[in-house]
Amino acid sequence: ADVSSRLNPTDYVGFTFFVGGMAMMAASAFFFLSLSQFDRKWRTSILVSGLITFIAAVHYFYMRDYWFANAESPTFFRYVDWLLTVPLMCVEFYLILKVAGAKPSLMWKLIFASVVMLVTGYFGEAVFTDQAALWGGISGVAYFYIVYEIWFGGAKKLAVAAGEDILRAHKILCWFVLVGWAIYPLGYMLGTDGWYTSFLGTGSVDVVYNIADAINKIGFGLVIYALAVKKQNVLV
Amino acid sequence: ADVSSRLNPTDYVGFTFFVGGMAMMAASAFFFLSLSQFDRKWRTSILVSGLITFIAAVHYFYMRDYWFANAESPTFFRYVDWLLTVPLMCVEFYLILKVAGAKPSLMWKLIFASVVMLVTGYFGEAVFTDQAALWGGISGVAYFYIVYEIWFGGAKKLAVAAGEDILRAHKILCWFVLVGWAIYPLGYMLGTDGWYTSFLGTGSVDVVYNIADAINKIGFGLVIYALAVKKQNVLV
Ligand SMILES: CC1=C(/C=C/C(C)=C/C=C/C(C)=C/C=O)C(C)(C)CCC1
Numbered sequence: 001a002d003v004s005s006r007l008n009p010t011d012y013v014g015f016t017f018f019v020g021g022m023a024m025m026a027a028s029a030f031f032f033l034s035l036s037q038f039d040r041k042w043r044t045s046i047l048v049s050g051l052i053t054f055i056a057a058v059h060y061f062y063m064r065d066y067w068f069a070n071a072e073s074p075t076f077f078r079y080v081d082w083l084l085t086v087p088l089m090c091v092e093f094y095l096i097l098k099v100a101g102a103k104p105s106l107m108w109k110l111i112f113a114s115v116v117m118l119v120t121g122y123f124g125e126a127v128f129t130d131q132a133a134l135w136g137g138i139s140g141v142a143y144f145y146i147v148y149e150i151w152f153g154g155a156k157k158l159a160v161a162a163g164e165d166i167l168r169a170h171k172i173l174c175w176f177v178l179v180g181w182a183i184y185p186l187g188y189m190l191g192t193d194g195w196y197t198s199f200l201g202t203g204s205v206d207v208v209y210n211i212a213d214a215i216n217k218i219g220f221g222l223v224i225y226a227l228a229v230k231k232q233n234v235l236v
Numbered sequence: 237a238d239v240s241s242r243l244n245p246t247d248y249v250g251f252t253f254f255v256g257g258m259a260m261m262a263a264s265a266f267f268f269l270s271l272s273q274f275d276r277k278w279r280t281s282i283l284v285s286g287l288i289t290f291i292a293a294v295h296y297f298y299m300r301d302y303w304f305a306n307a308e309s310p311t312f313f314r315y316v317d318w319l320l321t322v323p324l325m326c327v328e329f330y331l332i333l334k335v336a337g338a339k340p341s342l343m344w345k346l347i348f349a350s351v352v353m354l355v356t357g358y359f360g361e362a363v364f365t366d367q368a369a370l371w372g373g374i375s376g377v378a379y380f381y382i383v384y385e386i387w388f389g390g391a392k393k394l395a396v397a398a399g400e401d402i403l404r405a406h407k408i409l410c411w412f413v414l415v416g417w418a419i420y421p422l423g424y425m426l427g428t429d430g431w432y433t434s435f436l437g438t439g440s441v442d443v444v445y446n447i448a449d450a451i452n453k454i455g456f457g458l459v460i461y462a463l464a465v466k467k468q469n470v471l472v
């Protein structure tokens with residue numbers, strides 16, 4: 001079933017895959033083509049924002065085809081995508097805090113925690129589905145470690161030292177991680193069986209994940225874009 | 237049925253899909269490659285013009301294939317395209333009025349109305365086709381709200397404050413929305429059943445939508461291009 005075979009107009013899951021992929025594609029074009037608008041200092045951050053949406057765009061095309069062909073969640077592709085894009089988001093935190101002297105070790109700590117979060121999440125969602133709640137719990141611990149580190153740990157201290165504009169952007173990104181990222185465990189609980197199933201029920205993981213991705217990948221990139229614009233007083 | 241299978245030379249709908257897609261592709265190349273000709277201040281607007289035609293170009297390739305494979309309107313792809321490009325047009329209104337102090341809330345109001353217009357239109361055209369006239373009516377209310385806001389509401393006041401050149405461009409864009417966009421509900425009425433069917437008859441929605449898209453997406457972008465040229469006295 002490729003995309004030109006008949007579509008069901010009420011396949012809303014397929015709809016979010018399609019619109020999500022196109023939005024990621026457009027966002028990548030936006031970040032990449034706006035690179036020349038920025039001073040060198042800011043280009044790497046904008047470039048990484050573009051990489052995140054670009055990686056997602058390609059995965060969305062695969063996920064969409066997988067969905068249309070099998071009417072089944074493309075969990076495999078989903079986690080491949082996250083395994084690349086979430087560490088890149090950790091790199092973004094490091095990049096904007098570099099002016100205040102952030103060390104690579106901060107970046108590696110965050111990346112390590114994000115890989116633990118994703119590998120254990122994959123085990124619960126795709127491999128040891130009988131123990132989804134257990135693996136999800138371990139994944140959640142790694143998630144809260146990231147939240148702690150950026151809200152109260154070393155990253156927070158650097159953000160305070162970096163001055164007003166960067167602190168404000170850092171705070172918005174912190175809210176993305178606390179609220180925007182929290183949508184994913186919710187999707188996970190809708191899609192797996194555990195103690196939570198009795199009151200949460202079950203639902204389409206993919207619609208939830210697709211909405212969360214649009215917010216977190218494109219929104220996150222736009223916060224960094226806005227910071228760069230502000231810092232160099234470019235009028236856009 | 238891919239594009240290299242035999243074509244029917246009198247398949248005018250297919251012809252407009254093909255020529256429309258190519259025109260969108262060329263327009264994107266034009267906007268993207270002219271970016272470096274403009275000061276930073278204007279680049280974002282030109283970039284967004286290019287994104288609109290680029291998103292459309294990709295969707296036109298899908299729509300064309302879908303049409304050739306199924307000889308059926310690719311309503312699904314059509315609305316995915318609009319759901320991304322129409323909000324971006326609202327962003328354009330905001331961007332050119334920013335010099336006069338436009339606030340993001342203006343942009344969000346327009347975007348929200350455009351999403352309501354499109355989601356209800358999709359329901360009428362693809363999901364609840366028995367009640368096409370009803371859903372089309374609701375969609376029309378949202379459409380008129382947009383028309384009102386830019387012709388007489390807050391956006392108009394800002395355009396007056398922004399000075400002669402911007403006011404002139406704003407007015408042209410207002411005419412696009414009033415006349416160019418009005419072609420779409422006409423196409424909708426040709427393609428669905430309602431009180432209007434008795435005197436309008438039925439016809440090919442796609443030819444109408446494709447012509448409207450070429451006018452509105454490429455034309456709209458060119459108005460902004462011309463404004464940017466004028467404002468910075470670039471000789472092109
Ligand atoms: C806590 C938790 C999870 C968290 C996932 C997150 C936080 C994913 C973030 C993805 C992003 C930000 C992608 C965008 O690029 C899982 C793995 C669902 C498993 C259940 C527990």
Ligand SMILES: CC1=C(/C=C/C(C)=C/C=C/C(C)=C/C=O)C(C)(C)CCC1
Pocket residue numbers: 318321322353354356357358371372373375376379417418420421424449452453
């Ligand atoms: C009022 C109305 C409609 C309006 C559609 C419009 C105004 C679409 C504009 C699309 C554009 C401008 C695309 C170009 O990028 C619908 C949905 C057909 C449903 C019937 C009522």
